[in-house]
Every structure is written in C-alpha cells, then in structure tokens.
Amino acid sequence: MSITVVGTMAFDAIETPFDKTDKIIGGSATYVAYAASFFVQPIQQISIVGNDFPQEELQALQARGVKTDGVEIVPDKKSFFWSGKYHLDMNSRDTLITDLNVLADFDPNVPDSYQDCDFLMLGNLVPAIQQKIINQFKQRPKLIVMDTMNFWIETAWEDLKQTLTMVDVLLVNDSEARQITGEYSLVKAARKILTMGPKFLIVKKGEHGALLFHENKVFFAPAMPLDDVFDPTGAGDTFAGGFIGHLAKTKDISFENMKTAIIVGSAMASFCVEKFGTERLKEISKEDIGNRLQEFVQLVNFDITLA
Amino acid sequence: MSITVVGTMAFDAIETPFDKTDKIIGGSATYVAYAASFFVQPIQQISIVGNDFPQEELQALQARGVKTDGVEIVPDKKSFFWSGKYHLDMNSRDTLITDLNVLADFDPNVPDSYQDCDFLMLGNLVPAIQQKIINQFKQRPKLIVMDTMNFWIETAWEDLKQTLTMVDVLLVNDSEARQITGEYSLVKAARKILTMGPKFLIVKKGEHGALLFHENKVFFAPAMPLDDVFDPTGAGDTFAGGFIGHLAKTKDISFENMKTAIIVGSAMASFCVEKFGTERLKEISKEDIGNRLQEFVQLVNFDITLA
Numbered sequence: 001m002s003i004t005v006v007g008t009m010a011f012d013a014i015e016t017p018f019d020k021t022d023k024i025i026g027g028s029a030t031y032v033a034y035a036a037s038f039f040v041q042p043i044q045q046i047s048i049v050g051n052d053f054p055q056e057e058l059q060a061l062q063a064r065g066v067k068t069d070g071v072e073i074v075p076d077k078k079s080f081f082w083s084g085k086y087h088l089d090m091n092s093r094d095t096l097i098t099d100l101n102v103l104a105d106f107d108p109n110v111p112d113s114y115q116d117c118d119f120l121m122l123g124n125l126v127p128a129i130q131q132k133i134i135n136q137f138k139q140r141p142k143l144i145v146m147d148t149m150n151f152w153i154e155t156a157w158e159d160l161k162q163t164l165t166m167v168d169v170l171l172v173n174d175s176e177a178r179q180i181t182g183e184y185s186l187v188k189a190a191r192k193i194l195t196m197g198p199k200f201l202i203v204k205k206g207e208h209g210a211l212l213f214h215e216n217k218v219f220f221a222p223a224m225p226l227d228d229v230f231d232p233t234g235a236g237d238t239f240a241g242g243f244i245g246h247l248a249k250t251k252d253i254s255f256e257n258m259k260t261a262i263i264v265g266s267a268m269a270s271f272c273v274e275k276f277g278t279e280r281l282k283e284i285s286k287e288d289i290g291n292r293l294q295e296f297v298q299l300v301n302f303d304i305t306l307a
Numbered sequence: 308m309s310i311t312v313v314g315t316m317a318f319d320a321i322e323t324p325f326d327k328t329d330k331i332i333g334g335s336a337t338y339v340a341y342a343a344s345f346f347v348q349p350i351q352q353i354s355i356v357g358n359d360f361p362q363e364e365l366q367a368l369q370a371r372g373v374k375t376d377g378v379e380i381v382p383d384k385k386s387f388f389w390s391g392k393y394h395l396d397m398n399s400r401d402t403l404i405t406d407l408n409v410l411a412d413f414d415p416n417v418p419d420s421y422q423d424c425d426f427l428m429l430g431n432l433v434p435a436i437q438q439k440i441i442n443q444f445k446q447r448p449k450l451i452v453m454d455t456m457n458f459w460i461e462t463a464w465e466d467l468k469q470t471l472t473m474v475d476v477l478l479v480n481d482s483e484a485r486q487i488t489g490e491y492s493l494v495k496a497a498r499k500i501l502t503m504g505p506k507f508l509i510v511k512k513g514e515h516g517a518l519l520f521h522e523n524k525v526f527f528a529p530a531m532p533l534d535d536v537f538d539p540t541g542a543g544d545t546f547a548g549g550f551i552g553h554l555a556k557t558k559d560i561s562f563e564n565m566k567t568a569i570i571v572g573s574a575m576a577s578f579c580v581e582k583f584g585t586e587r588l589k590e591i592s593k594e595d596i597g598n599r600l601q602e603f604v605q606l607v608n609f610d611i612t613l614a
Contacts, residue, residue, distance in 0.1 A: 088491065184395065187534050208515040211532060220606050222527040225494050225518060259609040293611055299527050300607045302566040304600055 001248040004044040004114055004141070005032045006133050007123025007237070008103060009053065009071065010080035014233050014276060015096075017088050024277040025057050027080065028123035028147070031234035033066045034281040035241025035268040036121075038289060039249040041065025044114040046133070048072045048106045050079040060282075069111045074102045090229045091206045110136040119248045121240060122146040122167070127159035134166050143253050145169040145244055146198075147236070153179050164197035168253075171202045171240055186211060187218070200258060202243070204236055212262050214255045221262040222299060224270035224292070231276045235269040238281065242268030267292040308555040311351040311421050311448070312339045313440050314430025314544070315410060316360065316378065317387035321540050321583060322403075324395050331584040332364050334387065335430035335454070338541035340373045341588040342548025342575040343428075345596060346556040348372025351421040353440070355413045357385040367589070376418045381409045397536045398513045417443040426555045428547060429453040429474070434466035441473050450560050452476040452551055453505075454543070460486050471504035475560075478547055480511045493518060494525070507565060509550070511543055519569050521562045528569040529606060531577035531599070538583045542576040545588065549575030574599040 007029030014021045029047045037043050043066045051074065058068050083097035106125070110117075110133060120141040122130045130146060144167040152160050153176065164170065170193060174186060180196075183189040186203055190213035193201050201213040207229065209222040243265035247253055250260075267289060274280045314336030321328045336354045344350050350373045358381065365375050390404035413432070417424075417440060427448040429437045437453060451474040459467050460483065471477065477500060481493060487503075490496040493510055497520035500508050508520040514536065516529040550572035554560055557567075574596060581587045 185533070185535055187532050205515070208512070209529070218532050218606060219609070220529040220532070221609075222516070222529065225525055225527070226492070227494050228492055256610065260611055263609055263611065297611055299525060300609075302526070302528075302570055302607075303563065304567055304570065304604055 001040055001118045001251055002042055002044055002116055003036050003040060003119040003121060003244055003248050004046065004110070004117040005029045005036070005121045005123065005241075006046040006108060006130070007032060007121075007125065008080050009045075009047040009049050010082060010103075011052075012233055012277065013081075013083040013097070014231055015085040016090070016231055017086065018228075018230065019276070021276050023081070025054075026082065026234060026277055028234075028237040030061075030278060031237035031272065031281070032121055032123065032241035032244070033061055034064070034278050035238045035265075035272075036245035036248070037064040037066055038268075038286060039242070039245030039264075042067045044070060044117060046070035046108050046110065046114070048074065048102045048108070050077045050102045051075050053079045067113070069113050070108065072108070074105070077102045077105075084233070086232065090232050108133060115139070118142045119244050120144045121244050123237065124149045124152075127152050127156050127163040130163045131159070131166060134163075143168050143244075143247065145171060145240065147171045147240060148176065150176055150179055161196065164193075167198055169200040169202065170198040171204065171236075171243075173204045173206070173236070177201070177203050190218075200255075202262065204239065206232065206235075210239070210262055210266060212255075212258055214258070217255060219255075219259045219262065221259075221266045221296075223266060224295065224299065226270065226273065229273045232273050233277065235272045238272040239265035239269040241265075263293065263296050267296055308347055308425045308558055309349055309351055309423055310343050310347060310426040310428060310551055310555050311353065311417070311424040312336045312343070312428045312430065312548075313353040313415060313437070314339060314428075314432065315387050316352075316354040316356050317389060317410075318359075319540055319584065320388075320390040320404070321538055322392040323397070323538055324393065325535075325537065326583070328583050330388070332361075333389065333541060333584055335541075335544040337368075337585060338544035338579065338588070339428055339430065339548035339551070340368055341371070341585050342545045342572075342579075343552035343555070344371040344373055345575075345593060346549070346552030346571075349374045351377060351424060353377035353415050353417065353421070355379045355381065355409045355415070357409045358382050360386045374420070376420050377415065379415070381412070384409045384412075391540070393539065397539050415440060422446070425449045426551050427451045428551050430544065430547075431456045431459075434459050434463050434470040437470045438466070438473060450475050450551075450554060452478060452547065454478045454547060455483065457483055457486055468503065471500075474505055476507040476509065477505040478509045478511065478543075478550075480513070480543070484508070484510050497525075507562075509569065511546065513539065513542075517546070517569055517573065519562075519565055521565070524562060526562075526566045526569065528566075528573045528603075530573060531602065531606065533577065533580065536580045539580050540584065542579045545579040546572035546576040548572075570600065570603050574603055
C-alpha cells in the first residue's frame with residue numbers, strides 16, 4: 001500500500017527554554033515521511049526545496065523507501081525557512097522568522113509514477129493546492145487525510161471549506177477546531193465538522209493527547225508522559241505519519257483500526273519530542289516502537305469488572 | 308468497609324459564562340460523600356456547619372448512609388461560604404468571596420463511633436488538622452488519601468511536609484504538583500513526591516484527565532468529552548469520592564485496582580460538572596454510573612495486535 005505525502009521540506013531554527021539549534025532539517029512532509037516509512041514503503045513525496053537543501057538528506061530519505069520524484073529542486077532559490085521560540089509550557093510558541101523562499105512558487109504536480117496511491121496525506125498547505133493535488137489523481141485514493149492551520153481558516157475559508165468536502169479525515173488542533181466552528185466545546189465542534197465533509201476528525205491537543213471523532217463515537221489517546229519534552233517541533237506531523245502509516249500497513253480504515261492508528265501516531269510523536277528535529281526518528285528501531293506501544297497499553301488499560 | 312471523610316460542608320455561589328446560582332450547598336466533604344455513598348456505606352462524615360445549614364441537607368445525606376455524628380453544628384455562627392466566577396475555559400476561576408465563618412474554629416475530633424475506619428479521605432484542610440485526625444485513630448486506617456492546595460504549600464509547608472509522611476495517596480492538581488517540587492515536568496514532579504511519603508500520587512488535570520503514579524509506573528484516565536461543562540465546582544472532590552468509594556467497595560488497594568478506581572472517579576466527576584453543585588449527583592442511579600463506565604471503556608480501549 002503506497003502513501004503519497006504532500007507538504008514542506010524545509011529548514012527550521014528552534015529555540016526552547018533548554019537549548020537552541022542552528023538551521024536543521026524540518027518541514028511537515030519530512031516528519032510524515034520519517035514516521036510513515038517505519039510502517040510501509042514506498043512513501044511518495046511531493047514537495048519543493050531550494051539549492052541549499054542537502055543532497056544527503058534526500059538520500060537519507062530515499063534509503064528509507066521515500067521516493068523523491070515529486071520533490072522539485074529550484075536551482076536559484078533557497079528552501080523554506082522557519083524559526084521559532086517555545087514558551088516554558090512547550091505548547092505555545094512565537095514565530096521569529098518565516099522565509100517562504102521556494103514555497104511561494106509551490107505549484108505541485110503529481111508525477112505519473114505516483115498515480116498508484118492508496119493513502120494521501122495532505123500536509124498544511126494552501127487549500128487550493130490541496131484540492132489541485134486531489135484532482136490530479138486519476139483514481140481517488142482510498143483515504144485522504146488533510147491538515148490545515150489558523151492562517152488558512154482566516155484567509156482562505158471558502159477554498160478550505162471546499163477542500164473539506166473532498167477528504168476523509170481532518171487533522172487539526174483544538175484551537176483550529178474551535179476556530180472552524182465557533183464552538184468552544186470540542187464535542188460540539190466535532191459534530192459540526194463531521195457535517196462539513198470529513199467522516200473522521202482528529203483533534204490534537206499536544207501534551208494533552210488527541211481525540212478521534214466518527215459519527216457519534218469518540219476515542220481518546222493520551223500523550224506519553226515524558227521526563228522532558230525537549231522539542232515539540234514536528235510532533236503533529238510525526239503523529240500524522242504514524243497514523244497513516246499504520247492504516248496503510250494494515251489496509252484497514254475502520255473506526256476500530258483508526259483507534260490503534262492514533263495510538264501508533266502518539267507513540268511516534270512521543271519519540272519525536274525527545275530530541276531536536278528528526279534526530280530521534282532517525283535513531284529509533286521498530287523494536288523501540290513496539291516497546292513504546294506496550295507502554296501505551298500499560299498507560300491506559302484498566303480492568304472494569306462491574307458488579 | 309467504612310470510609311471516613313473530613314472536609315468542608317458549605318455554601319457556594321457560582322458564576323459561569325453561562326449561568327449563575329444563589330447560595331447552594333457545597334464543600335469538599337459534601338461532594339466526597341455524595342460520590343462515595345454510591346459504592347459503600349456508611350460514610351462517616353467529619354465537618355463543621357453553622358446555624359444556617361439546612362436540616363434537610365443533613366437528612367438527605369443521612370438517607371444515603373452518611374453518618375453525621377462528626378458534623379459539628381455551631382449554633383451562633385454561619386457556615387463557610389465561597390463565591391467564585393469561572394472563566395470561559397472552565398479550568399480557571401476567580402474567587403469573589405471567602406467567608407470562613409465556622410471554619411475558622413474547625414478543630415475536629417474523631418467520634419468514638421468512627422474508630423472502625425478502613426479508608427480515610429482527608430479533604431483540603433490545614434495540614435496540622437489533617438495530622439491530628441490521623442493521630443486520633445487508635446488503629447491506622449488501611450488507606451489514607453489526602454488533598455491539599457496551593458495556600459498550604461505557601462503558608463504551612465513544614466506541617467504539610469510532615470502530613471505527607473503519614474499518608475498513602477496524595478491527590479493534587481498539576482500546578483500544585485509543580486509547586487510542591489519545583490519541577491515543571493509532571494513525571495519528574497511525581498518522582499520527587501513519591502520520595503516524600505505517599506506511595507501513590509494522583510495528578511488531576513481537570514478537562515485533561517488525571518495521572519496515577521506509583522513506583523515507576525504511570526496510568527492515565529481521560530476526562531469524558533462532554534457537550535458542555537456546566538459547572539466544574541466539586542469535580543475534584545467528586546473524583547476523590549468515586550476513587551475511594553471504589554477502593555472501599557472492592558477492598559483492594561493494589562495499583563491495578565487503583566487504575567479502575569481512577570476511571571470510576573472520572574466517571575463520577577463527569578456527572579458532577581453536568582449541572583450546578585450536587586444537583587446531578589442527587590439525580591443519577593447506579594445504572595447511570597455503569598453506563599458511563601462503559602463509555603469510558605469505549606473511549607480508551609484499543610486493539611494492539613503488533614505484527
């Protein structure tokens with residue numbers, strides 16, 4: 001089962017209360033690919049980078065089964081660059097620099113070699129581009145998952161609303177779910193969003209876990225309590241990669257299996273935050289992931305024998 | 308298995324973004340007793356009220372198996388009164404009025420008829436009074452659970468530290484756990500607190516659920532996602548009542564059974580917040596509780612079949 005991922009491949013410079021980095025590799029599609037490639041290959045990457053993006057990074061992805069035919073390299077421009085500083089709670093951050101660079105011209109085309117696509121992950125992008133990608137597939141992918149952000153809710157609402165009608169799973173954080181619907185209660189917000197197109201809604205709450213809504217059902221996955229959250233950058237995209245990776249591996253898009261997929265996503269995200277950038281995702285093994293999943297079982301399983 | 312509860316019985320006036328009340332019945336021991344009495348009786352109440360506390364309220368508690376021999380009625384004073392206003396997130400609030408009234412003189416004695424006590428719930432009180440209660444039992448209760456608050460951490464730290472050495476389970480919220488230890492990470496905070504006396508630590512995170520720590524183990528219980536949190540007052544005490552009620556009913560204080568007890572506490576708290584004060588706790592049946600517990604099973608259970 002192949003996964004196509006559309007999103008950014010970029011440089012980040014990150015400052016946390018504990019440490020800081022120079023420019024390191026980031027971008028939503030990078031994190032999704034690193035996480036998903038543990039579960040299924042190939043990952044068919046669609047992105048855009050500049051002349052400064054290291055060849056070794058592309059090769060490292062290729063070695064993990066990530067196809068880069070769809071990654072456009074612009075010879076005379078620089079890669080997208082984001083710099084941010086996290087507050088002590090690690091849930092909120094200030095953006096210091098956003099240099100769009102090549103991202104300003106991102107107008108992706110789905111390569112012919114990607115047409116065989118069962119699972120499509122649309123990273124946070126201009127909603128019109130998300131639509132264009134979907135429309136370029138001759139056969140609709142079996143499952144389309146999309147991310148978005150407050151910026152598009154505020155500036156491209158009509159396009160975003162249209163994109164919502166075209167996808168199966170919407171992945172947003174709690175404040176975005178509230179912003180889309182004007183409902184403070186996440187249960188009420190979910191009920192509204194499930195009438196707007198997506199059949200499944202995942203609400204990410206950072207260190208407070210994630211909720212999955214479908215019809216009138218709800219499932220909750222906690223974040224793993226950790227000694228330290230070292231760097232939350234990319235945790236949401238890593239979560240998405242684990243989620244879609246598990247679904248593609250198991251070829252099962254039922255609500256029941258999505259529960260497990262969300263736990264897998266949470267496990268992957270719990271690794272991501274342990275070091276800067278993609279560093280931890282590059283280190284871990286399938287065995288590490290299996291052990292972390294067992295820790296999740298211990299974290300939430302209880303015996304209810306009702307008298 | 309009998310439970311002794313020490314805490315306030317009081318009047319509250321509550322304002323939320325959606326509605327407000329005049330003086331209604333509140334107090335930590337009131338909520339604990341309402342919740343725990345679903346699971347085991349008698350509940351042996353120790354508290355203090357003034358001449359304004361309605362006789363019918365005492366009778367309503369007695370009808371649920373709550374013994375009130377230990378509830379002192381002061382004829383010439385008024386009951387403790389608290390008034391507060393919740394912010395939109397319902398997790399934070401401003402105190403508008405605190406009239407200690409009879410609480411200023413609270414110097415409780417354990418009635419002889421309460422000496423047969425297996426489970427002791429020490430509500431949030433002056434730490435020296437919590438100690439005095441423990442010391443008055445000729446035979447130490449099988450399990451001692453205590454609550455506390457930021458005020459005592461700031462103003463009676465030495466006494467509080469001493470009380471901690473005398474109890475089995477500490478029940479605090481996330482900010483109190485951080486304040487006690489100076490650690491932002493709840494995992495690190497828990498590790499420190501578990502060296503200070505309690506063998507079990509429960510960290511309440513309001514709408515974000517609760518964590519149970521014991522040795523190097525951790526368990527997480529979510530809050531039930533609700534359409535609306537109508538009034539969070541008493542939710543933490545109701546949680547405590549469900550927790551200790553389940554333990555007393557099952558006569559099992561193992562970590563495994565505490566997991567279930569925390570889910571029971573979360574279920575009871577999820578009812579409490581649906582209406583003002585104790586209103587919802589007075590309405591529900593054991594069947595309602597059983598159904599809510601099944602909803603918790605659905606909320607967190609997943610199938611992990613690792614290939």
